[in-house]
Amino acid sequence: MVRREGAAERRCRFWAPLLVPLQAGYAAIMSSPSVDIIRWGRERARTWPWRGDGNVAFLAPVPEAPVLSAAFLRRCLTILGERGFARVVTSALSPLEQTGFLAAGFEVAEELHLLSLDLDALPPCPDVGVTRVAAAERPQILAIDRAAFSPFWQLDEHGLNEALGATPRTRFRAVIDGHSAVGRRVLIGYAINGRSGARGFVQRLAVAPEARRHGLGRGLLLDGLHWMRRRGVRRAVVNTQVGNDAALALYYDAGFHREPSGLSVMEAGLKVIRPTGGP
């Protein structure tokens, strides 16, 4: 039977979550040699070791592919167990996407609010000195990320690449706090925004703890939203974990509204299947 995509399915293809291992788009698939695709019939999922941890696998639906069935996901669990993983976590999944995962034995690990904003009436963009991020500054970006998020949500190099490749167009910007003794720029906050056609995605936003409540988060957020609007985006979405009150306050302040249903990161334990034979 040919599965027809409903509106809800189409909507979530680029929900590359702000805080979770990202459900990235084709760019990341093409550019990350460590990403593996599990296929069965028309169904496909992407997987790689989560944050470099050989015990935990990350599993994400492939954009533009059919919603994953429980049968396919059980097969994924077997394959990942055979590869020696003890646990698997997913990208942020919409309620529709969660159905197959729940039936295959996954449980909700983290719940996320989904917020959206029509870009017609944006607040003005404050000038906080937003600047492009140079490749050599990526370690600083990862350090800000580690300081800003609890371990479960922190990005490693691979996760950063996923965030940057999640949408066809990306804006990667930072704010600086002067220069070091050797003349190096010192970054104190960053944002990754993406767009795909008329849809915009706030992918990642973090300000170093010591620099908060000075308007930098708002400046980075609005810089991204104004960029989206200049490029024809009509509506932006963002997600944030339930309980992240600072982020929620920031998004409400910018005009975002909470969608009735959120997203969930799911997880499952795996039966590790060790190779037989040998000494």
Ligand SMILES: CC(C)(COP(=O)(O)OP(=O)(O)OC[C@H]1O[C@@H](n2cnc3c(N)ncnc32)[C@H](O)[C@@H]1OP(=O)(O)O)[C@@H](O)C(=O)NCCC(=O)NCCS
């Ligand atoms: C969320 C975050 C980016 C905000 O950055 P920030 O630079 O401190 O935010 P701003 O100073 O620009 O705040 C803008 C508005 O957001 C709201 N806000 C921000 N932090 C808040 C807090 N801790 N409590 C209540 N409201 C807050 C306020 O309305 C604030 O306006 P005001 O200062 O005029 O009252 C920052 O707290 C952070 O990096 N958190 C950890 C990472 C994270 O959660 N990122 C977002 C993921 S969804």
